[in-house]
Amino acid sequence: MTTPLEPIADIGGAAQPLLDVKGLTKHFPIGGGLFAEKKIVRAVDDVSFQVGKGETVGIVGESGCGKSTTARLLMHLMERNSGEILFDGQLVGATFSLRELRRGMQMVFQDSYASLNPRLTIEDSIAFGPKVHGISDKAARELARDLLTKVGLRPEVFANRYPHEVSGGQRQRVNIARALALKPRLVILDEAVSALDKSVEAQVLNLLTDLKRDLGLTYLFISHDLNVVRYISDRVLVMYLGQVVELGPVDAVYDGPAHPYTRALLAAMPAMDPDERTMTPPISGDPPNPIDPPSGCRFHTRCPFAEEVCSKVVPALSPVDESGHLAACHQVIPGSGHSRAPVLEAA
Amino acid sequence: MTERLPSAAAPVVSVEDLTIRFTGERTVHAVNNVSLSLGQGEVLGLLGESGSGKSVTMRALMRLLPRKKAQISGRVSVAGQDVLALSDTALSDFRGKVVSMIFQEPALALDPVYTIGDQIAESVMRHEGKSRTEGMARALEMLDLVRIPSAKRRLAAYPHEMSGGMRQRAMIALALACKPKVLLADEPTTALDATVQIQILLLLRELQREMGMSVIFVTHDIGVAIEICDRVAVMYAGQIVETGSLADIVRRPIHPYPRGLLAATVHGAKRGARLETIPGTPPSLDVAPVNCSFSPRCASVQPRCREALPPRIDLGPGRFSRCILAEQSVPEPA
Numbered sequence: 058m059t060t061p062l063e064p065i066a067d068i069g070g071a072a073q074p075l076l077d078v079k080g081l082t083k084h085f086p087i088g089g090g091l092f093a094e095k096k097i098v099r100a101v102d103d104v105s106f107q108v109g110k111g112e113t114v115g116i117v118g119e120s121g122c123g124k125s126t127t128a129r130l131l132m133h134l135m136e137r138n139s140g141e142i143l144f145d146g147q148l149v150g151a152t153f154s155l156r157e158l159r160r161g162m163q164m165v166f167q168d169s170y171a172s173l174n175p176r177l178t179i180e181d182s183i184a185f186g187p188k189v190h191g192i193s194d195k196a197a198r199e200l201a202r203d204l205l206t207k208v209g210l211r212p213e214v215f216a217n218r219y220p221h222e223v224s225g226g227q228r229q230r231v232n233i234a235r236a237l238a239l240k241p242r243l244v245i246l247d248e249a250v251s252a253l254d255k256s257v258e259a260q261v262l263n264l265l266t267d268l269k270r271d272l273g274l275t276y277l278f279i280s281h282d283l284n285v286v287r288y289i290s291d292r293v294l295v296m297y298l299g300q301v302v303e304l305g306p307v308d309a310v311y312d313g314p315a316h317p318y319t320r321a322l323l324a325a326m327p328a329m330d331p332d333e334r335t336m337t338p339p340i341s342g343d344p345p346n347p348i349d350p351p352s353g354c355r356f357h358t359r360c361p362f363a364e365e366v367c368s369k370v371v372p373a374l375s376p377v378d379e380s381g382h383l384a385a386c387h388q389v390i391p392g393s394g395h396s397r398a399p400v401l402e403a404a
Numbered sequence: 405m406t407e408r409l410p411s412a413a414a415p416v417v418s419v420e421d422l423t424i425r426f427t428g429e430r431t432v433h434a435v436n437n438v439s440l441s442l443g444q445g446e447v448l449g450l451l452g453e454s455g456s457g458k459s460v461t462m463r464a465l466m467r468l469l470p471r472k473k474a475q476i477s478g479r480v481s482v483a484g485q486d487v488l489a490l491s492d493t494a495l496s497d498f499r500g501k502v503v504s505m506i507f508q509e510p511a512l513a514l515d516p517v518y519t520i521g522d523q524i525a526e527s528v529m530r531h532e533g534k535s536r537t538e539g540m541a542r543a544l545e546m547l548d549l550v551r552i553p554s555a556k557r558r559l560a561a562y563p564h565e566m567s568g569g570m571r572q573r574a575m576i577a578l579a580l581a582c583k584p585k586v587l588l589a590d591e592p593t594t595a596l597d598a599t600v601q602i603q604i605l606l607l608l609r610e611l612q613r614e615m616g617m618s619v620i621f622v623t624h625d626i627g628v629a630i631e632i633c634d635r636v637a638v639m640y641a642g643q644i645v646e647t648g649s650l651a652d653i654v655r656r657p658i659h660p661y662p663r664g665l666l667a668a669t670v671h672g673a674k675r676g677a678r679l680e681t682i683p684g685t686p687p688s689l690d691v692a693p694v695n696c697s698f699s700p701r702c703a704s705v706q707p708r709c710r711e712a713l714p715p716r717i718d719l720g721p722g723r724f725s726r727c728i729l730a731e732q733s734v735p736e737p738a
Contacts, residue, residue: 327627
C-alpha cells in the first residue's frame with residue numbers, strides 16, 4: 058500500500074526564510090600539473106542571501122559570474138568549500154537528509170534535451186522520481202499524467218513520446234513537470250527559458266506564474282535576461298565574478314541601481330525603440346577572468362568611478378536605503394574613503 | 405566596363421524565389437520562395453525564431469550549403485554576380501572579397517592552429533595578391549579598427565587565448581580585411597554577454613557607416629535588430645512573412661506573427677500581468693507549404709488562409725506582407 062506523496066511540511070512558519078544562504082564559497086583548483094602553476098577559480102565567493110516563503114528571487118549576471126555554480130551548490134550537486142545552506146531552518150546532515158532536501162528543492166536546467174533521459178518516455182521520466190520515493194508504479198504514472206495536464210501537455214498525446222519527439226518549449230514543460238513531481242517547495246530555474254524562442258518563452262513564463270500561484274511555490278530564477286528577471290521576480294540579486302554586488306526589491310534595483318556594474322548592465326539592454334538607440338557602450342572590455350580576480354572591489358578594473366580605496370578594500374554589502382536594497386560599493390558605504398561616499402556623522 | 409556595374413539604384417543583393425530543400429533520411433523544406441533585396445549601404449535584419457530558415461538563407465548567399473544534400477532553386481545575385489552559377493574558382497574569389505560572413509560562435513569559426521594575424525594576412529594575400537608583410541600590416545590595421553587593445557601583441561595570439569568579445573572582434577577584423585561589399589552577420593552577438601553585446605553592435609554600426617558596407621544581420625532578438633537595422637524582414641517557417649522599415653515593423657506590423665512576437669516581449673510587461681502569447685509551436689517543415697504556415701497559430705485565421713498560400717501584398721516601396729489582413733492596408737494608387 059502506497060500513499061501519494063505529500064508535500065514536505067512547513068517547519069519554521071511564514072517568517073522563517075525557506076532558503077538561508079550564508080557565506081557560500083566554491084573554489085575550483087585548476088592546472089597544477091607537473092609544470093603548470095596551480096590556479097584557483099573563485100567561482101562563488103562568500104555569497105549570502107535569503108529567499109522568503111512564496112517569494113521569487115532572481116539572480117542576474119554575465120557568464121562566469123557564478124550564478125549557475127550557486128544553483129548547483131544549493132541543490133548539493135557539488136560540494137561547497139565553506140558556507141551554510143539552511144532549507145527552512147535545517148542543515149542537511151543528521152536530522153535532515155539529502156533525500157528530504159531534494160524533495161523540497163528541485164531544479165530546471167537550461168538545456169531541455171540534455172536534462173532528460175533520451176531512452177525514457179516522457180511519462181517514465183516524470184514518474185521516475187516519485188517511484189524512487191516509494192510511490193507505486195501505477196500511482197506514479199497517474200501523477201505524471203496529471204502533471205502533464207498541469208503544464209499544458211495533453212497526456213494522451215505526449216505521455217508515450219520520447220524527448221526527441223517534442224519541441225523545445227514542450228520539452229521544457231516536461232522538465233518543469235518532472236521538477237514538480239516530488240511536490241517541492243522551492244524550484245530553482247537555471248536559465249530555464251533562455252533557450253526558448255520568444256513566442257514560446259512567454260508561454261512558459263505564464264505557466265510558471267500559474268504554477269506558483271496554484272501550488273504555493275517559491276522560485277529562485279537565474280537568468281542573464283534582465284527583462285525576464287524583472288518581470289518574474291520580487292527581489293533580485295546581481296552577481297559579478299562570484300560575488301553579490303547588489304541585492305534588493307526588483308523595482309528599487311532596476312529604477313535606482315546603486316552599483317556601477319548594475320547600472321552598466323541595465324544600460325546595456327537594447328533600447329526597444331528605434332528612436333532611442335544606444336549611442337555609447339556603458340562599459341568597455343569583457344568581464345575579467347574569475348581566475349585571480351582583481352583585488353578589492355572586483356569591478357574596479359572596469360568601473361568609471363574607481364578610486365584608490367576600490368582596489369584595496371573589499372566593499373561589504375551595505376544598505377542603500379531602508380527597503381532592503383543593498384549594494385557592495387564604496388560609494389554607498391559611509392566613511393569608506395571614496396570621494397563620493399556619504400560622510401560619516403560625527404558621534 | 406561601366407555597363408557591367410550595377411547602377412546606383414540597383415540592389416547589391418537580390419534574391420528571387422529562393423527555395424532550399426534538404427534531402428536525406430527526411431526532407432526539410434527549409435526555405436520556401438524567399439525574395440529579398442539589399443540596397444547599397446543598407447542594414448537589413450533577418451528576424452525569426454530557430455528553424456525559420458534565416459541562417460540557411462544566409463548560407464545560400466555564400467553557397468556554403470552541402471552540395472549533395474541541399475537542393476537550391478531560384479535566383480541569387482550579389483554585386484551583379486549570379487551566385488548559384490559560380491564555378492569553384494570564382495566562388496573562392498567571391499567569398500571574403502565580395503561577401504564575408506561572421507558567425508555566432510567565433511571560437512568555432514576561427515582556425516585554432518593559426519594566430520589571428522596569420523589568418524587575416526592569409527586572406528589578404530589570397531584575395532589581393534599581397535605579400536605576407538603587407539598582409540600582416542593590414543592585419544594590424546584591422547585589429548586597430550575593431551579596437552582590440554594592444555593590437556600588435558594580439559597579432560600573435562591564438563583564438564583560445566582571447567575572451568569571447570575579443571574573439572568576435574577578431575572575427576569581424578578577418579571578415580572585413582578585404583573590404584567586402586556585403587557582410588553577412590549570423591547572430592554575431594547572441595553568444596556574448598550583455599555588456600559585450602552592445603559594444604559589438606555599436607562597433608558594427610560604426611564600421612558599416614565608415615566603410616559604406618551593405619549588411620544582412622540575422623537575429624532572433626528584436627532588441628538587437630532595433631539597435632542596428634534600417635530594414636527588417638521577418639521570417640516564419642522558411643518564408644518572409646513581412647518586410648518593411650524598422651519603424652514599420654516595430655510600430656505598425658500587419659502580419660499576426662510579428663504582431664504577436666512584439667506583444668510577447670517581456671520588455672515593459674507589468675509584473676504578475678499575463679504575457680500575450682502566440683499559442684502552439686512552429687510547424688514541421690516536412691512538406692512544402694500549401695497554405696499559410698502561420699494559420700494554425702493565428703487568432704485572425706479565415707477559411708481562405710487554410711486553402712491557399714497567402715498572396716504577397718505590396719504596401720509601398722520595400723514593404724510587403726504575406727497576409728490577407730494587409731489587403732485593408734494597401735495604399736490607394738495616386
